[in-house]
Amino acid sequence: MFKKVLIVEDHESVSISVQKSLTDLGIPYDSRDYVYYCDDAIKRIEKAIAENEPYELLITDLSFEEDTPQLLKTGVDLIKAVKEIQPKMKTLVFSIENRAHVAQLLLKELDIDAFIPKARHDAKDLKLAIEALANGKKYFSNNLKQTVKDETPFKFTDYDTVLLKLLANGTAQKDIPIYFKKHNVVPAGLSSIEKRLSQIKTTLNLSSNEHLIAYVKDRKVI
Amino acid sequence: MFKKVLIVEDHESVSISVQKSLTDLGIPYDSRDYVYYCDDAIKRIEKAIAENEPYELLITDLSFEEDTPQLLKTGVDLIKAVKEIQPKMKTLVFSIENRAHVAQLLLKELDIDAFIPKARHDAKDLKLAIEALANGKKYFSNNLKQTVKDETPFKFTDYDTVLLKLLANGTAQKDIPIYFKKHNVVPAGLSSIEKRLSQIKTTLNLSSNEHLIAYVKDRKVI
DNA sequence: CCCGACATTACGGTTTCCCGTAACGTTTAG
DNA sequence: CTAAACGTTACGGGAAACCGTAATGTCGGG
Numbered sequence: 340m341f342k343k344v345l346i347v348e349d350h351e352s353v354s355i356s357v358q359k360s361l362t363d364l365g366i367p368y369d370s371r372d373y374v375y376y377c378d379d380a381i382k383r384i385e386k387a388i389a390e391n392e393p394y395e396l397l398i399t400d401l402s403f404e405e406d407t408p409q410l411l412k413t414g415v416d417l418i419k420a421v422k423e424i425q426p427k428m429k430t431l432v433f434s435i436e437n438r439a440h441v442a443q444l445l446l447k448e449l450d451i452d453a454f455i456p457k458a459r460h461d462a463k464d465l466k467l468a469i470e471a472l473a474n475g476k477k478y479f480s481n482n483l484k485q486t487v488k489d490e491t492p493f494k495f496t497d498y499d500t501v502l503l504k505l506l507a508n509g510t511a512q513k514d515i516p517i518y519f520k521k522h523n524v525v526p527a528g529l530s531s532i533e534k535r536l537s538q539i540k541t542t543l544n545l546s547s548n549e550h551l552i553a554y555v556k557d558r559k560v561i
Numbered sequence: 562m563f564k565k566v567l568i569v570e571d572h573e574s575v576s577i578s579v580q581k582s583l584t585d586l587g588i589p590y591d592s593r594d595y596v597y598y599c600d601d602a603i604k605r606i607e608k609a610i611a612e613n614e615p616y617e618l619l620i621t622d623l624s625f626e627e628d629t630p631q632l633l634k635t636g637v638d639l640i641k642a643v644k645e646i647q648p649k650m651k652t653l654v655f656s657i658e659n660r661a662h663v664a665q666l667l668l669k670e671l672d673i674d675a676f677i678p679k680a681r682h683d684a685k686d687l688k689l690a691i692e693a694l695a696n697g698k699k700y701f702s703n704n705l706k707q708t709v710k711d712e713t714p715f716k717f718t719d720y721d722t723v724l725l726k727l728l729a730n731g732t733a734q735k736d737i738p739i740y741f742k743k744h745n746v747v748p749a750g751l752s753s754i755e756k757r758l759s760q761i762k763t764t765l766n767l768s769s770n771e772h773l774i775a776y777v778k779d780r781k782v783i
Numbered sequence: 784c785c786c787g788a789c790a791t792t793a794c795g796g797t798t799t800c801c802c803g804t805a806a807c808g809t810t811t812a813g
Numbered sequence: 814c815t816a817a818a819c820g821t822t823a824c825g826g827g828a829a830a831c832c833g834t835a836a837t838g839t840c841g842g843g
Contacts, residue, residue: 351684355581356574375681404680458626459597462573509772512830528792533831548830550731552771556778734800750822755801770800 340365340473343392346373347380347399347417357398360465377403377411381420393425396472401434418449429472433465439483453478493542495560502532503561507552562587562695565614568595569602569621569639579620582687599625599633603642615647618694623656640671651694655687661705675700715764717782724754725783729774
């Protein structure tokens with residue numbers, strides 16, 4: 340089992356619960372630390388490396404309240420920073436996010452070792468994950484919603500998200516070509532923009548731009 | 562201190578932590594129960610009344626995962642139901658919601674006794690609240706964000722939300738009068754609808770319907 | 784170099800939205 | 814009852830979005 344664990348979680352109640360789970364797994368009090376901010380986390384990790392007692396496991400949330408300015412704003416930022424200074428540390432993400440494709444993306448892009456969504460039986464889930472990691476395995480929670488892929492058979496490209504963000508920010512459709520040409524986004528023609536929007540709406544059975552914006556906001560595409 | 566407490570929370574990790582807080586306050590194990598669903602909660606409460614050992618305190622979340630169909634879908638539904646059968650029970654809401662005006666609304670409309678947002682020091686906050694309630698006081702967390710009122714000086718009416726929901730669902734502006742006339746919403750004239758939308762956008766400095774929909778989605782107006 | 788396939792842009796007609804003005808209806812005060 | 818004030822609706826011109834089609838550009842293979 341792990342001898343040194345760091346918990347990064349800005350909700351005290353959740354942090355307490357994670358600590359209890361570690362206790363249940365036989366990880367003693369002095370084997371773990373907890374912090375409320377990513378910036379504190381990276382400092383601790385650096386210090387632990389310097390003292391030749393590096394952490395073995397990182398348990399982190401993804402989103403943090405931005406009440407005080409931080410260099411590392413999200414769990415993703417933190418994991419990237421950790422991978423730079425201690426690439427072999429095991430990383431477990433414990434987040435309210437429950438969409439399988441988001442978890443898979445983290446698994447692939449950031450090479451995390453486990454993803455647990457905060458849900459009905461998340462404490463049990465968490466323990467199973469930690470045990471799996473201690474045995475050198477990866478752990479992908481089965482409480483993740485696979486349905487999202489089915490609900491959204493449509494794949495939004497980077498071009499789409501830029502376009503949708505401009506619309507959601509109030510840019511008139513006819514002015515988008517100006518922005519695209521300035522920022523070297525192609526295709527920049529108004530006609531192409533109209534066609535793309537039309538195609539997206541047809542595919543997703545959406546009948547207006549307002550409908551489309553509501554759709555992507557609900558699904559956190561933008 | 563309370564002798565019988567019911568915790569309604571669908572995240573196991575949070576539930577565990579709330580229970581630990583109760584333990585810290587000297588409320589023993591057999592004095593409390595916890596459930597994952599609102600429907601289970603109301604059953605327990607009814608049973609407790611029938612057995613002449615009613616609960617004294619209800620600690621509930623607001624939003625629940627809708628994985629299985631429930632009669633009571635939200636904490637608000639639950640509290641309303643509870644107030645009908647046991648109006649004197651103390652009610653404490655423990656939610657991710659941290660906007661002061663939402664909490665105040667619950668305080669006023671549902672006559673809840675305390676509101677604690679899940680945040681950095683929510684466990685401490687929760688304990689303070691429970692102690693206050695045990696002493697017959699109400700407790701309004703000071704971790705709530707007062708800023709929202711300033712950010713949104715605009716007050717959306719019921720008419721506005723109906724209108725915006727129609728737009729967000731893809732109803733064409735020109736077709737909204739048809740819907741309004743059918744459902745006896747006034748004013749129903751296209752001209753009035755245009756004027757109202759225009760007024761909202763001018764007031765909030767929004768330049769298009771897309772912009773407006775993004776705005777209300779971000780602020781959970783609809 | 785030429786050609787075809789494809790992506791991108793340009794253009795024009797139609798619909799919808801936008802916005803100002805005027806007409807109509809209702810309520811209230813005198 | 815009338816007049817004024819206000820809310821609602823009707824109308825019309827202009828702008829933007831929508832959508833089909835044609836023209837132009839781009840890239841690779843022959």
